[in-house]
Amino acid sequence: MELIWIVLLLIPVILLALYLKPLPKKSIKGKHVVIIGGSSGIGKSTAILAVKLGAHVTVIARNIEKLEETQQLLKTHSVNEDQVINKLSVDVCNYEDLENNLSELEMVVGPIYMLVNCAGMAICGNVEDFSLQQIKQLVDINFLGSLYSVKAIVPKFKQRREGIIVLTGSQVSLMGMYGYSIYSSVKFALRGLAESLYMEVKPFNISVTLALPPDTDTPGFESENKTKPIETKLISEVGGLVDPEVVAQKLMDDALTGKFFSYVGFESFILTTLCTGMSPFNRMIDVVFESALLGLLRIISAFYISSFASIIQKCHIDKEAVSKKK
Numbered sequence: 585m586e587l588i589w590i591v592l593l594l595i596p597v598i599l600l601a602l603y604l605k606p607l608p609k610k611s612i613k614g615k616h617v618v619i620i621g622g623s624s625g626i627g628k629s630t631a632i633l634a635v636k637l638g639a640h641v642t643v644i645a646r647n648i649e650k651l652e653e654t655q656q657l658l659k660t661h662s663v664n665e666d667q668v669i670n671k672l673s674v675d676v677c678n679y680e681d682l683e684n685n686l687s688e689l690e691m692v693v694g695p696i697y698m699l700v701n702c703a704g705m706a707i708c709g710n711v712e713d714f715s716l717q718q719i720k721q722l723v724d725i726n727f728l729g730s731l732y733s734v735k736a737i738v739p740k741f742k743q744r745r746e747g748i749i750v751l752t753g754s755q756v757s758l759m760g761m762y763g764y765s766i767y768s769s770v771k772f773a774l775r776g777l778a779e780s781l782y783m784e785v786k787p788f789n790i791s792v793t794l795a796l797p798p799d800t801d802t803p804g805f806e807s808e809n810k811t812k813p814i815e816t817k818l819i820s821e822v823g824g825l826v827d828p829e830v831v832a833q834k835l836m837d838d839a840l841t842g843k844f845f846s847y848v849g850f851e852s853f854i855l856t857t858l859c860t861g862m863s864p865f866n867r868m869i870d871v872v873f874e875s876a877l878l879g880l881l882r883i884i885s886a887f888y889i890s891s892f893a894s895i896i897q898k899c900h901i902d903k904e905a906v907s908k909k910k
C-alpha cells in the first residue's frame with residue numbers, strides 16, 4: 585500500500601523535473617544576426633544581447649541617426665575585436681529594397697543565420713475612428729513587413745539548411761482587446777504566418793519563434809499610450825509594464841532553444857497555454873502540462889474577461905451620463 589503512495593508521489597515529481605529540464609541551446613557566436621527594428625525598444629535590447637553573445641550584428645530601421653546611435657552603443661558591448669557591428673537604413677515595407685539590401689549585406693558581412701523582426705507599431709481607438717491611411721499603415725508595418733522579411737530570407741536559409749526566424753506578435757495576437765481592433769487583427773495574422781511557416785521550414789533545420797510581448801516600456805509603447813481609449817488604459821493597467829531587456833532575454837532564450845511561442849510573465853503563460861490550440865510543440869511533456877492545466881485556466885480566464893467587461897460597461901455608463909448632460 586505504501587509503495588502505491590510513493591509511486592503516486594513520484595510520478596508528478598518526475599513529470600515536473602522533465603518539464604523544467606532546459607532544452608539544448610544553439611550558439612550565435614561568430615554568426616550573423618540581423619535585427620529589423622533594432623534601433624529602438626525590444627529590437628535594440630535584442631541586438632545588445634546578440635552582441636554580448638559574440639554574434640556579428642546588423643540592425644535595420646529607417647531613421648539613420650537612431651541607427652548610428654545604436655551602432656555606437658552596440659560597439660560598447662562587443663566581446664571580441666573581430667565582431668562586425670553594422671547598420672542599414674531600409675523600410676521593411678519595401679520588398680525590393682529589403683531583398684536587395686539583405687543580399688548585398690550577406691556579401692559584405694556574411695551569411696545571415698538569425699533574422700529577428702521587431703519592427704511594428706500600435707495605434708489604438710474604436711474601429712470607426714481609424715482613417716484608411718492609419719489602417720494601411722498598421723497592416724503594412726505589422727504584417728507585410730514581417731511577411732516580406734520572411735519571403736526575402738527563407739530561400740537563403742533553405743539553401744544553407746539552417747536558420748532562426750523570430751517574428752514579433754503581441755499578447756493581442758491571441759486575444760482581442762478593446763481599442764485594438766486593427767492592431768490585434770494584424771498581429772493575429774502573424775500567428776497564421778508563423779505556424780504555417782514553421783511547418784514549411786522545419787525539414788530544413790530552420791526554427792520559427794513568435795514573440796508575444798506584454799506591455800513593454802519602450803518608445804513605441806509611449807506613442808501607443810497616447811492613442812489609448814480610457815477603456816484600453818484601464819484594462820492594460822491590470823498587467824503592468826515590463827522592461828525591454830526582460831522581453832529580449834526571453835525572446836533570445838526561446839529562439840535559441842527553438843520554442844515556438846515566446847512569452848513573459850504569469851498572465852502571458854495563462855493566455856498562451858489557453859490558446860495553444862494546434863500550435864507547434866517541442867516536447868510531449870509540454871503538451872501533457874498544457875492539457876492538465878487547460879480546464880482550470882479557462883475558469884481563471886472567465887474572471888479576467890468579466891472584469892474587462894465590467895470596466896467597459898462602467899466607462900460606457902459614464903460616457904452616456906456625460907453626453908446626456910450636454
Ligand SMILES: NC(=O)c1ccc[n+]([C@@H]2O[C@H](COP(=O)([O-])OP(=O)(O)OC[C@H]3O[C@@H](n4cnc5c(N)ncnc54)[C@H](OP(=O)(O)O)[C@@H]3O)[C@@H](O)[C@H]2O)c1
Binds near residue numbers: 804
Ligand atoms: N512595447 C510594447 O508594449 C509591445 C507589446 C507587444 C508587442 N510589441 C511589438 O514589439 C515590436 C517592437 O515594439 P517596440 O515597442 O520595441 O517598438 P519601438 O520602440 O517603436 O521600435 C520600433 C523599431 O522598428 C523600426 N521600424 C518601424 N517601422 C519600420 C519600417 N517600416 N522599416 C524598418 N524599421 C522600422 C523603428 O525604427 P524607425 O522608426 O527608424 O524605422 C524602431 O527601430 C513591435 O512589433 C510591437 O508591435 C510591443
